[in-house]
Amino acid sequence: MPAVKPENIPPLDPTAAAPFYRQIYDRFRDAIASGMLKPGDRIPSARALTKELGLARGTIETAYSLLAAEGYIQAHGQAGTVVSPNLTPRMSIASLTPQPELLRKDAVSFRPDSILPFQMGLPALDAFPRKIWARLGARCARAMQPSDMIHPPVYGLPSLRTEIARYLQVSRGINCSPSQVFVTSGYRQTMEWIGHALLKAGDRVWLEDPGYPPTREIFEYMHIEGVSVPVDGEGMVVSDAVKLAPRARAALVTPAHQSPLCMSLSLTRRLALLDWAARNKAWIIEDDYDGEYRYVSRPLPALKSLDRDGRALYAGTFSKVLFPGMRLAYLVVPEAQVERFERVTESLSAGSPGLTQTIVAAFIAEGHFARHIQRMRKLYAERRAATAAGLESVLGKYVRTDSQPGGMHLILRLRGNRSDRRLAASMREQGLYAEALTNWTTRGDGASALLLNFTNIDSRHTAENFGRRILRLM
Amino acid sequence: MPAVKPENIPPLDPTAAAPFYRQIYDRFRDAIASGMLKPGDRIPSARALTKELGLARGTIETAYSLLAAEGYIQAHGQAGTVVSPNLTPRMSIASLTPQPELLRKDAVSFRPDSILPFQMGLPALDAFPRKIWARLGARCARAMQPSDMIHPPVYGLPSLRTEIARYLQVSRGINCSPSQVFVTSGYRQTMEWIGHALLKAGDRVWLEDPGYPPTREIFEYMHIEGVSVPVDGEGMVVSDAVKLAPRARAALVTPAHQSPLCMSLSLTRRLALLDWAARNKAWIIEDDYDGEYRYVSRPLPALKSLDRDGRALYAGTFSKVLFPGMRLAYLVVPEAQVERFERVTESLSAGSPGLTQTIVAAFIAEGHFARHIQRMRKLYAERRAATAAGLESVLGKYVRTDSQPGGMHLILRLRGNRSDRRLAASMREQGLYAEALTNWTTRGDGASALLLNFTNIDSRHTAENFGRRILRLM
Numbered sequence: 029m030p031a032v033k034p035e036n037i038p039p040l041d042p043t044a045a046a047p048f049y050r051q052i053y054d055r056f057r058d059a060i061a062s063g064m065l066k067p068g069d070r071i072p073s074a075r076a077l078t079k080e081l082g083l084a085r086g087t088i089e090t091a092y093s094l095l096a097a098e099g100y101i102q103a104h105g106q107a108g109t110v111v112s113p114n115l116t117p118r119m120s121i122a123s124l125t126p127q128p129e130l131l132r133k134d135a136v137s138f139r140p141d142s143i144l145p146f147q148m149g150l151p152a153l154d155a156f157p158r159k160i161w162a163r164l165g166a167r168c169a170r171a172m173q174p175s176d177m178i179h180p181p182v183y184g185l186p187s188l189r190t191e192i193a194r195y196l197q198v199s200r201g202i203n204c205s206p207s208q209v210f211v212t213s214g215y216r217q218t219m220e221w222i223g224h225a226l227l228k229a230g231d232r233v234w235l236e237d238p239g240y241p242p243t244r245e246i247f248e249y250m251h252i253e254g255v256s257v258p259v260d261g262e263g264m265v266v267s268d269a270v271k272l273a274p275r276a277r278a279a280l281v282t283p284a285h286q287s288p289l290c291m292s293l294s295l296t297r298r299l300a301l302l303d304w305a306a307r308n309k310a311w312i313i314e315d316d317y318d319g320e321y322r323y324v325s326r327p328l329p330a331l332k333s334l335d336r337d338g339r340a341l342y343a344g345t346f347s348k349v350l351f352p353g354m355r356l357a358y359l360v361v362p363e364a365q366v367e368r369f370e371r372v373t374e375s376l377s378a379g380s381p382g383l384t385q386t387i388v389a390a391f392i393a394e395g396h397f398a399r400h401i402q403r404m405r406k407l408y409a410e411r412r413a414a415t416a417a418g419l420e421s422v423l424g425k426y427v428r429t430d431s432q433p434g435g436m437h438l439i440l441r442l443r444g445n446r447s448d449r450r451l452a453a454s455m456r457e458q459g460l461y462a463e464a465l466t467n468w469t470t471r472g473d474g475a476s477a478l479l480l481n482f483t484n485i486d487s488r489h490t491a492e493n494f495g496r497r498i499l500r501l502m
Numbered sequence: 503m504p505a506v507k508p509e510n511i512p513p514l515d516p517t518a519a520a521p522f523y524r525q526i527y528d529r530f531r532d533a534i535a536s537g538m539l540k541p542g543d544r545i546p547s548a549r550a551l552t553k554e555l556g557l558a559r560g561t562i563e564t565a566y567s568l569l570a571a572e573g574y575i576q577a578h579g580q581a582g583t584v585v586s587p588n589l590t591p592r593m594s595i596a597s598l599t600p601q602p603e604l605l606r607k608d609a610v611s612f613r614p615d616s617i618l619p620f621q622m623g624l625p626a627l628d629a630f631p632r633k634i635w636a637r638l639g640a641r642c643a644r645a646m647q648p649s650d651m652i653h654p655p656v657y658g659l660p661s662l663r664t665e666i667a668r669y670l671q672v673s674r675g676i677n678c679s680p681s682q683v684f685v686t687s688g689y690r691q692t693m694e695w696i697g698h699a700l701l702k703a704g705d706r707v708w709l710e711d712p713g714y715p716p717t718r719e720i721f722e723y724m725h726i727e728g729v730s731v732p733v734d735g736e737g738m739v740v741s742d743a744v745k746l747a748p749r750a751r752a753a754l755v756t757p758a759h760q761s762p763l764c765m766s767l768s769l770t771r772r773l774a775l776l777d778w779a780a781r782n783k784a785w786i787i788e789d790d791y792d793g794e795y796r797y798v799s800r801p802l803p804a805l806k807s808l809d810r811d812g813r814a815l816y817a818g819t820f821s822k823v824l825f826p827g828m829r830l831a832y833l834v835v836p837e838a839q840v841e842r843f844e845r846v847t848e849s850l851s852a853g854s855p856g857l858t859q860t861i862v863a864a865f866i867a868e869g870h871f872a873r874h875i876q877r878m879r880k881l882y883a884e885r886r887a888a889t890a891a892g893l894e895s896v897l898g899k900y901v902r903t904d905s906q907p908g909g910m911h912l913i914l915r916l917r918g919n920r921s922d923r924r925l926a927a928s929m930r931e932q933g934l935y936a937e938a939l940t941n942w943t944t945r946g947d948g949a950s951a952l953l954l955n956f957t958n959i960d961s962r963h964t965a966e967n968f969g970r971r972i973l974r975l976m
Contacts, residue, residue: 143648143649143652150652153648153651153652154648156648156651158646161643161646162640162643162644162646164643165639165640165642165643165644165646165857166636166639166640166643166644168639169635169636169638169639169640169643169861170636170639170640172632172635172636172639174617174627174628174630175617176827177627177630177825177826177827178617178624178627178825178826178827179826179827180827180829213687213852214852215852216850216851216852245849249849351651351652352651352652352653352852353650353651353652353653353654353853353855353856353857354855354856354857355654355852355853355854355855356855375719375723376690377690378687378688378689378690378826378829379827379829380829380855381827381828381829381830381854381855381858382827382828383639383827383828383857383858384855384857384858387643
């Protein structure tokens with residue numbers, strides 16, 4: 029096990045667009061990909077490398093924690109840090125090849141494609157049952173028949189549609205048949221199908237403000253006008269919405285945990301929305317991206333479970349409860365709209381890859397899905413508490429954490445006049461991910477706060493360490 | 503091994519939309535899915551069932567050949583026909599569950615989702631190296647790292663982009679860097695990205711007439727006007743196109759084997775197109791869906807390989823050389839357009855599933871891809887000859903087979919005034935797939951011919967059998 033000497037690390041480029049931690053990360057990744065570093069090889073300690081390169085210790089630590097999070101290196105106590113002994117070089121080449129496109133994304137990005145501390149939208153990557161997944165994946169790949177090789181059914185594999193319908197019945201209180209379930213490749217496709225089936229150019233749609241920014245973009249792209257509706261402690265203020273745009277054709281809401289403020293839409297508001305939709309023959313689009321992740325009590329039933337008039341559409345995704353890389357989401361439509369959605373799907377889609385769908389169907393059917401969600405609910409409650417405690421103990425003078433019943437991120441309110449955008453930008457430069465709440469509002473104003481995903485923060489100690497790095501930027 | 507008695511087959515429904523063969527097929531599939539029929543169980547002989555049900559022998563044979571093609575049953579010589587002993591019931595449930603949506607597609611469909619004899623667009627499903635694929639699939643699933651679980655890079659996995667660029671260089675004469683390669687989920691997504699990056703509503707595009715009907719639909723959907731350009735023995739008549747719409751912004755061509763007439767675009771025409779595009783700053787979209795499958799000589803280099811001015815885009819797909827169920831295609835753009843396509847991709851896509859991309863990248867990198875294409879070129883040449891000979895020997899009085907250098911289907915010209923549409927419709931009723939050439943023309947007129955895919959016809963004998971069934975419909 030030859031050690032790599034710190035002085036053998038190629039020099040860093042201070043003029044490059046990529047920050048130093050990223051350059052260090054890339055160099056190690058390249059060295060492993062090219063075979064220069066082999067599984068089991070020792071790499072310099074963070075301390076030695078800090079000294080050699082004359083950089084801040086935090087910079088090196090960020091690079092190393094990123095490499096460790098992605099499985100390239102492992103700390104071996106006294107023996108130092110080594111390249112992971114069980115790396116299978118041939119097959120990991122995909123993830124090991126340098127990805128120059130990652131470097132360009134230093135601006136605000138709502139679809140991050142690298143792993144940074146506090147990165148939004150990611151489940152706990154270390155806690156996913158990869159062995160079970162791999163076993164099912166191997167089995168599904170071996171079981172592939174000629175009939176699985178043709179175009180997959182455009183509405184989704186029947187087995188997966190059935191499993192989703194069963195799961196929704198048990199966990200989210202939604203009564204639907206498999207034929208009401210449409211499998212999509214993600215949130216964007218779900219919204220596009222809704223747009224094409226039920227809306228037309230020039231229509232207006234109520235959107236929560238603040239709200240998930242890509243939604244507005246997707247509707248704009250379809251020439252549908254988003255109407256910004258304020259949100260208070262009970263979620264979307266429906267009475268304001270009615271005043272702003274009584275003739276809107278649809279309302280998009282995140283009832284379980286408002287995105288990004290995490291409060292639940294109250295029962296009164298749910299009923300008001302359903303009433304409005306029924307009277308106006310309008311549609312409610314329920315985006316239930318993380319409804320399972322509620323920590324103070326049992327998850328609330330979906331709004332869709334109260335829908336007596338067939339006005340609500342339910343959008344779910346596997347990105348948060350499994351992982352985003354699989355690109356699978358789904359949409360439940362009212363029974364009377366099934367044919368319309370079948371027509372849209374037939375003309376817009378060629379189906380999602382069969383293999384992934386088969387794996388997910390087996391994962392649900394064999395009970396791994398329900399167990400995983402249970403485990404994550406517990407783990408996230410712990411990580412949420414640990415992250416909040418760790419950050420508050422270090423940053424308490426400058427911030428206040430919102431106390432919310434669920435979700436996958438913390439809301440760190442900034443005291444005084446601190447700009448959340450400026451702080452988020454500085455954090456990005458230091459290899460820490462953060463999103464500024466004001467970027468999620470239509471006018472770019474309102475209260476200053478950071479949105480910090482906690483699902484990948486493994487302890488209070490880690491949170492404190494990151495908190496200290498944020499403190500230096502205050 | 504208990505045998506199922508013919509009288510135990512549930513009665514068929516003469517009023518159902520599904521033809522008898524399909525009802526029989528469904529009953530066996532359901533019985534296997536529900537466990538009523540187990541691996542190794544004997545099923546009635548086609549003769550016994552024909553007698554029992556009082557139907558035509560061909561009807562039963564179609565159902566059985568469909569069940570056999572999909573791996574559910576196997577002929578065991580003297581021992582009769584049995585449910586495949588190595589069916590893994592748990593995992594095949596996806597393909598075993600009844601798929602009601604299949605039954606509705608009796609009309610013209612250009613994206614078939616069942617397997618029928620002569621079905622267009624399918625590679626030889628029996629000849630795909632499923633074991634190798636399964637081994638790679640298992641390995642890739644096991645090698646999944648946390649970094650593979652986040653959103654895949656929207657342009658495609660770097661390893662796959664690299665492998666595609668290498669393959670195109672060697673096999674299609676195209677010089678491009680991996681950054682010019684964009685991985686898509688299929689032909690439709692490829693065309694949508696081109697539309698958004700380079701065209702705008704109201705633009706005109708030259709399309710071949712006859713041509714692949716969905717293309718027109720996709721452009722219409724983007725409010726881009728297709729201009730029908732006639733095709734002769736040298737492919738698209740460029741001089742006619744210039745007269746019809748000199749200011750068109752793009753031309754979509756299938757230079758290797760015109761879709762559906764299979765002639766190659768001549769060198770003169772290729773150069774004329776490139777010249778027109780350069781002068782008018784217009785774009786050439788080269789749809790090379792089956793360029794590898796040429797039987798009379800080596801495959802021709804792609805038109806893109808002659809593109810000196812950066813006006814040609816190259817659209818490739820894995821649907822024909824591997825299989826359509828994986829939903830992967832790609833697009834090569836001129837170097838100067840890379841940034842534009844990166845922006846479009848970032849706003850329209852969330853990436854294709856990582857697992858499938860990793861498997862394909864490994865399949866290419868380890869040489870299986872090149873070997874598979876070589877084997878298929880040889881096999882398709884044989885099946886093409888056998889199918890043509892078999893059909894001509896039976897139907898020679900009524901048809902004439904076009905002799906073309908490549909492609910995956912035969913063109914059966916109908917003599918006299920026979921309507922290709924009527925014949926194709928009757929064939930569908932009998933469980934035989936056919937497409938009518940006149941459905942591929944803009945005006946629905948022109949020469950009457952059937953398009954028959956030969957890649958899944960395993961012998962002259964099989965072709966003769968099917969030929970006899972077509973003969974009865976003449």
